[in-house]
Amino acid sequence: MTSSVGHVTPQSLHFAEALPLQSGAQLRDYTLVYETYGTLNAARSNAVLVCHALNASHHVAGTYEGQAKSEGWWDNLIGPGKPLDTNRFFVIGVNNPGSCFGSTGPMQIHPDTGVPYGADFPVVTVEDWVDAQARLCDALCIEQLAAVLGGSLGGMQALSWSLRFPDRLRHCIAVATAPNLSAQNIAFNEVARRAIITDPDFHEGHFYAHNTLPRRGLRVARMIGHITYLSDDAMEAKFGRRIRGHGSLPVDTGNTGLAYSTQAIEFEIESYLRHQGDKFSEYFDANTYLLITRALDYFDPARAFGGDLTAAFAAAVCKFLVISFTTDWRFAPQRSREIVKALVDHKRDVSYAEIAAPHGHDAFLLDDPRYHGVLRAYFDNIAKEAA
Amino acid sequence: MSDRKDMALIAELVPKGSRVLDLGCGDGEFLAFLRDHRQCTGYGIEIADANVLACTQRGVNVIQLNLEEGLALFEDQSFDVVLQLDTLQHLRNTEKMLRETARVGRTGIVSFPNFAHWPNRLHVIKGRMPITKVLPYQWYDTPNIRVATFADFEVLARRDGLRILDAFGIQSGAPVRRWPNLRASVAVFRFERGAAG
Numbered sequence: 001m002t003s004s005v006g007h008v009t010p011q012s013l014h015f016a017e018a019l020p021l022q023s024g025a026q027l028r029d030y031t032l033v034y035e036t037y038g039t040l041n042a043a044r045s046n047a048v049l050v051c052h053a054l055n056a057s058h059h060v061a062g063t064y065e066g067q068a069k070s071e072g073w074w075d076n077l078i079g080p081g082k083p084l085d086t087n088r089f090f091v092i093g094v095n096n097p098g099s100c101f102g103s104t105g106p107m108q109i110h111p112d113t114g115v116p117y118g119a120d121f122p123v124v125t126v127e128d129w130v131d132a133q134a135r136l137c138d139a140l141c142i143e144q145l146a147a148v149l150g151g152s153l154g155g156m157q158a159l160s161w162s163l164r165f166p167d168r169l170r171h172c173i174a175v176a177t178a179p180n181l182s183a184q185n186i187a188f189n190e191v192a193r194r195a196i197i198t199d200p201d202f203h204e205g206h207f208y209a210h211n212t213l214p215r216r217g218l219r220v221a222r223m224i225g226h227i228t229y230l231s232d233d234a235m236e237a238k239f240g241r242r243i244r245g246h247g248s249l250p251v252d253t254g255n256t257g258l259a260y261s262t263q264a265i266e267f268e269i270e271s272y273l274r275h276q277g278d279k280f281s282e283y284f285d286a287n288t289y290l291l292i293t294r295a296l297d298y299f300d301p302a303r304a305f306g307g308d309l310t311a312a313f314a315a316a317v318c319k320f321l322v323i324s325f326t327t328d329w330r331f332a333p334q335r336s337r338e339i340v341k342a343l344v345d346h347k348r349d350v351s352y353a354e355i356a357a358p359h360g361h362d363a364f365l366l367d368d369p370r371y372h373g374v375l376r377a378y379f380d381n382i383a384k385e386a387a
Numbered sequence: 388m389s390d391r392k393d394m395a396l397i398a399e400l401v402p403k404g405s406r407v408l409d410l411g412c413g414d415g416e417f418l419a420f421l422r423d424h425r426q427c428t429g430y431g432i433e434i435a436d437a438n439v440l441a442c443t444q445r446g447v448n449v450i451q452l453n454l455e456e457g458l459a460l461f462e463d464q465s466f467d468v469v470l471q472l473d474t475l476q477h478l479r480n481t482e483k484m485l486r487e488t489a490r491v492g493r494t495g496i497v498s499f500p501n502f503a504h505w506p507n508r509l510h511v512i513k514g515r516m517p518i519t520k521v522l523p524y525q526w527y528d529t530p531n532i533r534v535a536t537f538a539d540f541e542v543l544a545r546r547d548g549l550r551i552l553d554a555f556g557i558q559s560g561a562p563v564r565r566w567p568n569l570r571a572s573v574a575v576f577r578f579e580r581g582a583a584g
Contacts (some may be wrong), residue, residue, distance in 0.1 A: 352449070
């Protein structure tokens, strides 16, 4: 029997000691918001950290009391009896600094100026986030995590954990991720950033003072993102060439119902993208979007080793599970195989599953039985080790 | 390789503590056996989702790959032993995989159904394709796209510059060293890359 972790309540921790950042700057006086599910065992050895991706948060599983549709973003994976079973593991979701969901970020007041950070929030990297997460583990008195788990940008954090704190995790589970972004990926991010920055309502990142939001930029950024998270086939299956409001009416009949407008929504896919963009622009912070896409761009553990990923992974000692999805063209299987190769070169324990799911990058958030089956089996074995 | 006696026989060819790559490792039973009884480490390669799951359940390292795409993931001579147990007959690129096996492993071990085993010969003399315990399929639904004999493999090994270190047959869980091409349903070869390879 599987069930939900039920109602959950976010917690927050204030850190007085400044966090040195990769850029040379520092984040001082910051707060991390997090949630936990399950119970930490007496040996404090059953903790699993879940790292979030671009637009997610510490709210990984469960629901908020009195809020409909408030399930955490990985609720299908985490809960009693679920693949990451909270009857056995103590699961931690933490919101990264720079985000807009509670941890210190650009929307919050800069302690020096008394106004929101806005564009002055320091550029944060995957490594900085991992350092902040490690401090949270310190505060929770967790010396070693049973596992660090993440998908996409979250997978990059999981990989970074294995390199920055090799002895502080026993397993690294990296899903739908890559050892760095391709030029094409950086290009998509840059288009999204330019959409935001060139929105007249952006006000160079200080739009809070103007009591407005760069909604148009955020909408376009989100639309681009959504295109890249889906496979061509998945988009075809979901929307095809369907005309909005006309079901599957063939478009080649005399009475097509077309508006012959360049600006009205004609196709279902347009409607979907606009809806996603509208929703997103109301809840997501523009400066956070810039920061997080930049963190994606910068991630490249091989860079310090002349591009040699194998050399970069010399530091890692934990066991690895790497998972990719065949139709994910944003973080293609080939990129996961590069990670596997670097680990094999060091004779590390690694398993790799390449799931033939049709959904593209989004597959990592869905509950394909092959995908969840492998995760369940892997976590079962971790639980046996920890017992 | 379902027969546990066969498994034990082949496991004896794998030195204790070896680093092993098992190509087409199935549900990981043999790798788990090597891990538990011969202190071996390494990886299995599998294409089938169900087998990848079974290996994960056993706690065996498994890498989901299509062997037809080669072994680019692995460096030269990076394993003590590369296994191709009951795998070769399912591959299109049999010869390439054999060369890859010899490239990646210091030694290779191959096993496959021996088509020249005498009951198979009888089937063919009677004009029909053999259906036996080792070759249980009808000709039209067999996954064995390559059928070969013990003697055939010796020829291919020579052609590809492989040095055969040991060769024998297995019949009913026992090794067959005399006339294996006739008397054994399973052929086993242990080899290394020859000087010219």
